[in-house]
Amino acid sequence: MRQLTSRVKEEAHRLGFDLVGVMRIEPLAEDEKRYLDWLRAGMSADMAYLQRRPTLRARPDELVPGARSIISLAVNYYSGEFDEVGPGQGRIARYAWGRDYHEVIPPRLRALVARIEEWIGRKVQARCFVDAVPLLERAVARRAGLGRIGFNSCLITDRFGSWVFLAEILLDVDLMPDEEDSRTCLRALDCINDCPTGAITQHYVVDARRCISYLTIENRGIVERALRPLIGDWLFGCDVCQDVCPHNRRLPKTTWKEFHPQSGVGKTLALDDVLSIESDEAFQHRFRHTALRRAKRRGLLRNAAIVAANQRYEPAIPLLEQLMETDPDPIIRGHAVWALGELAGRRARARIERALEDEHPFVREEARASLER
Template sequence: MGVKQEDRDIAMQTAEQLAQAIKEKAHELGFELVGISPVSDPPHEQSFADWLQEGYSGEMAHMARTEQARRHPDTWLPWARSVVSVAMNYYTPFPHEPHQASAPTGWISRYAWGEDYHTILESRLDALFGWIRHTVGDEVQGKVYVDAGPVLEKGFAGLAGIGWIGKNTLLISPKHGSYFFLGELFLSLELLSDSPIRNRCGSCDLCLKACPTDAFVGPYRLDARRCISYLTIELKGGIPTQLRPLIGDHVFGCDICQEVCPYNVNIEASTVPAFQPREGLHGPELIPLLALDDEQFRSQFKGSPIKRSKRRGFLRNVAVALGNLGSAESVSALAKLLSDPEPLIRGHVAWALGQIGTTEARAALHEALDHETDPDVKAEVEQALTADAPSR
């Protein structure tokens, strides 16, 4: 198929006109926000280095491994001249409602209610790149990234004028808030860049004050090791005992610092079918989740971001939430998991039973103590038996 005359005309246009045509095509493909920036060191690359040096990245070792590439993109993409940054809204207007005593429920971050966003954004960015090559010529080089690879996404998106990085370290758009996914298309084309927009957080610090785990060391400074999203998703081992009560009913991610942001009031909901809540993911009932084996977990969360936590991490989180909710009706289901093959699950189940503290819960812990062989889990059981269940 030959190049259409209208596409040939676009190819002959100036860098400014081509940039505008690319933006229009990106909007046509479903990206609400689009901006272009040059390939340069991101403006906050030194802050990123300092963040790593302070140890605030926790167990996310890939951040340190790719530090230089993230700070200096020209070292691994020497041909790239421009970055097209895009954003897709995933907000759906369903509130975080309190659980019912008869059926304790948890909270999953909104971004994980639908299908895995990586595939969706990548396919649309691939389509955009295909259109650019069809229009300008096959000699154009390009590389697509969606929350993967050594890219400081928020830095490039900020340079491209999509939004500013707020005090909660999230990118905020004055019209669209912060509930959106980011993606990038690096190109060998010289395109007219957009201008950054000014930071509009002002004196507002609602996000900093709302964090239950005090994860913000200060404005624009997050200690990921205390962040609920990190603790329930990125952390692969045990959740620190002192932080467990602060997690509340969160079982995968957290939206608190977004929920209180004034720029997320009265924003439009996403119309993308794939981002709408899958059955049971908005305020999921927690007790049935305890019965999932590995195969059932993989089947239930196929194509969902939740799958990355694996069964061991997800049931760890569910147990902590049930302990925080003081869910006496969950004791029987929790007690069964005291013999689960996974020590991580057994240890957090023991903690949860200690928090619930009913006669049945303590009996299950005493029985577990008699046959538990893992020293870490045994310590969790012993500690649970000495804990005083909070008054509720």
């Protein structure tokens, strides 16, 4: 068992994985309790997929019956710092600068399984996952010794900080488990103190309802007015709690070229370009093979309207006016109304008054609120 485990780890590193550990298949009882408490507190917002069969996430033996071990793997995706962000540019969270990791990582997981089959001389019953399965991945990674959990709830590794993608292979092969990482986070509270929206409510607890990553990616509906200014220039995701983390200083850049900005959308996007995307088909074509597809056209254009207002980026006014009047999506129209009110004020009054006749109540309410300011 020890020799096979060593070969598995060597092969994983050869395939490019930066960290690899093993956990024996067993329930994650303490993590399950914390997860259920978090759900009961309503902190998962409207992410219904997190609420379906919640106990399954902490019970890998039920997720993959017959599995004996979990191989937990991490890939460093850090590819540098932001350049200065000028007016009319929206920030993209680092994990989305390059290609979509959901597409890049799985082939190497399957290659690792194939090698294990060669070594043991039989078909392996295995399932490979990359952030798309009901499993408490960070808890598994901690149990497999990859790192500790930070106050911001991210997994923090010694060599790569929290800038890592996680992946797992659940398989019917006995491997030697690693010692779990039981360390606590450093006593620095930078992530809690610097979160723009106060989403980190206590150590290790993030309220998704206030998290900018949730608001700009998973949330496809209305962003509360009080939260819109706090989003700042984040067009897709947010890295603040990781940027200020003392664990994330002086780290090596990823060796996976797919995750460098040159391979994807880059570090920022021009707001004018985003606000000019006219259809879902154009959006899908523009952002194919990138993580930005997750937000959909509705979410990204809504975000661009918010960022334009926060930056006082007046060149966006003509595009916002067009969206307010002609876009088929009421979420985009309503946020365009708000952004116009913030940017143009009285100059846009006549146009915003026309939005009072919009067929959708959200757009009408945004128009009323804007005119009453």
